Amino acid sequence: xxxxxxxxxxxxxxxxxxxxxxxxxxxxxxxxxxxxxxxxxxxxxxxxxxxxxxxxxxxxxxxxxxxxxxxxxxxxxxxxxxxxxxxxxxxxxxxxxxxxxxxxxxxxxxxxxxxxxxxxxxxxxxxxxxxxxxxxxxxxxxxxxxxxxxxxxxxxxxxxxxxxxxxxxxxxxxxxxxxxxxxxxxxxx
Numbered sequence: 001x002x003x004x005x006x007x008x009x010x011x012x013x014x015x016x017x018x019x020x021x022x023x024x025x026x027x028x029x030x031x032x033x034x035x036x037x038x039x040x041x042x043x044x045x046x047x048x049x050x051x052x053x054x055x056x057x058x059x060x061x062x063x064x065x066x067x068x069x070x071x072x073x074x075x076x077x078x079x080x081x082x083x084x085x086x087x088x089x090x091x092x093x094x095x096x097x098x099x100x101x102x103x104x105x106x107x108x109x110x111x112x113x114x115x116x117x118x119x120x121x122x123x124x125x126x127x128x129x130x131x132x133x134x135x136x137x138x139x140x141x142x143x144x145x146x147x148x149x150x151x152x153x154x155x156x157x158x159x160x161x162x163x164x165x166x167x168x169x170x171x172x173x174x175x176x177x178x179x180x181x182x183x184x185x186x187x188x189x
Contacts, residue, residue, distance in 0.1 A: 008173045012041035021047040029054065035181065039086055039167060042174040049166060056163040064156040066122075068098040073119050074160045076108040077126040083189035084168035086176045092185035109187055121147030129157050 013019075015026040015036060022044045029050070030036050043050040064071060072095040079087035088109060095105045107114045114120035125144040128136050136144075136154075144154070170176070178186055 005172070005175075007175045008042075010042070010045045010174075012038065013044040014041065017044070019047075025050050025054075035179070037090070037179050037181075038176050039090075039171055039174075042176055043166070043170050049170070053163060053166045056159055056166070060156060060159050060163060064159070065150065065153055066156065069095070069100045069104070070119065070122055071160075072098055072100050073104070073108065073114070073122050074126050074157060075164060076105070077123045078130060078161055078164040079168055080108060080111055080187075080189065081127055081130050082164065082168040082172075084164075084171050085187055085189055086171040086178055086182075087164065087167055088187040088189065089178045089182040089185045092187065093182045096185070118147050122149065125149075125154075126157055126160075129154075129161060134158065134161075 013022045013026060015023050015030050017023040017026065025047045026036050026040060026044050029040050040050055043053060061071060064074075066074065072091055075091045076088060076095065079091055092105055092109060095108075096102075101116070103115050104119055108123060114123055121143055125136070125140060128140045132140075141151075141154070145151070
């Protein structure tokens with residue numbers, strides 16, 4: 001039996017908000033990426049939530065040891081598995097900009113095996129980490145390491161899972177509308 005999902009009624013916030021903490025974090029985000037995505041405007045209702053998201057997101061991008069295509073594989077796998085329409089659309093657009101081959105992105109969006117064996121190993125392991133709640137088997141880890149990844153990158157996937165939990169769950173609660181910049185990559189899970 002289907003159930004009606006709750007939708008938060010908190011307003012989308014702006015960089016001109018009366019609350020200094022909210023306006024400051026949204027001004028910082030806008031200065032960095034040139035826009036305030038709908039997701040950020042919603043999450044800014046709790047500035048610490050958006051701040052934690054941005055901190056973790058930037059750290060994963062800078063320090064994960066994954067190249068841009070691999071980063072999108074991780075983020076898209078998590079978002080697709082969690083059924084986050086907003087993040088799948090956004091990361092599909094980012095994947096296009098990062099020159100991730102279209103067959104890889106489309107397979108990720110469908111939850112299908114990837115045509116690139118190394119990227120498929122990354123997507124498979126990321127999904128295993130989600131589905132087992134961080135309890136992969138020895139065989140799961142051996143497959144991941146055998147594809148050329150490291151134990152440190154297992155922890156980087158945990159970081160990506162934390163970041164995407166913040167965004168995916170916030171978007172579920174707000175039923176966040178996909179921004180025009182990502183609308184061409186809309187996805188329904």
